[in-house]
Amino acid sequence: MSQPNPLLETPEPLLEIKGVNSFYGKIQALRTVDLSVHRGEIVTLIGANGAGKSTLMMTICGKPPCRDGTIRFDGRDIHALPMHEIMRLGIAQSPEGRRIFGRMSVLENLQLGAFLTDPHHFEEDLERVLQLFPVLKERSGQRGGTLSGGEQQMLAIARALMGRPKLLLLDEPSLGLAPLIVKQIFSILKELNRTQNLTVFLVEQNAWHALHLAHRAYVMVNGRITLSGKGSELLEKEEVRAAYLEGGQ
Secondary structure, three states: OOOOOHHHOOOOOOEEEEEEEEEEOOEEEEEEEEEEEOOOOEEEEEOOOOOOHHHHHHHHOOOOOEEEEEEEEOOEEOOOOOHHHHHHOOEEEEOOOOOOOOOOEHHHHHHHHOOOOOHHHHHHHHHHHHHHOHHHHHOOOOEHHHOOHHHHHHHHHHHHHOOOOOEEEEEOOOOOOOHHHHHHHHHHHHHHHHHHOOEEEEEOOOHHHHHHHOOEEEEEEOOEEEEEEEHHHHHHOHHHHHHHHOOOO
């Protein structure tokens, strides 16, 4: 009997979401969502404001909880775990609206990002993120709340990277930022993926940038996944262009 060729087998996703439903009270926000992210991929979820994108991101982290279906991360079912245990498994999130600690300095924000990691790696990791975002080195003693919007977004991403994540969750990193800053941030994400094999799940309204960056993409409408495919493929779909790309550059 012939043995299966391991090169032809599909590896288990790092993140696998199957049949997930999520609610705010009696209002259903996610409807039987299926989605996967493999190691080393950048996967994006696009959709209109209010489609349920951020809810899915928060459901992965445990709030709101997944009422039905399963969420598996790195081979483990996590849908019933509390948020702090999920974070310990190697998921880091840069949430919508940045949510840095405004009264703390840049350095203190980065120290908090490294809270769950081995302290022996701190100096090495700090040097790494400050090379990625040189402006944060210049502002290291400055309060986070006094940074510009773009600098705060860089700090939020850098803080997440300090946790040495297996999976980086990014929720609307381009929101409210100037086009030049958006281009810079997406360029850094691409370089991190290329050089460090960083796995990224990106929720983004700026479909043009997101689909150019992502290996694969999903479209969400009213809490449901309606389309999926390679980022380049979705860029060419007429319904995607009409709904999300016309004038969106």
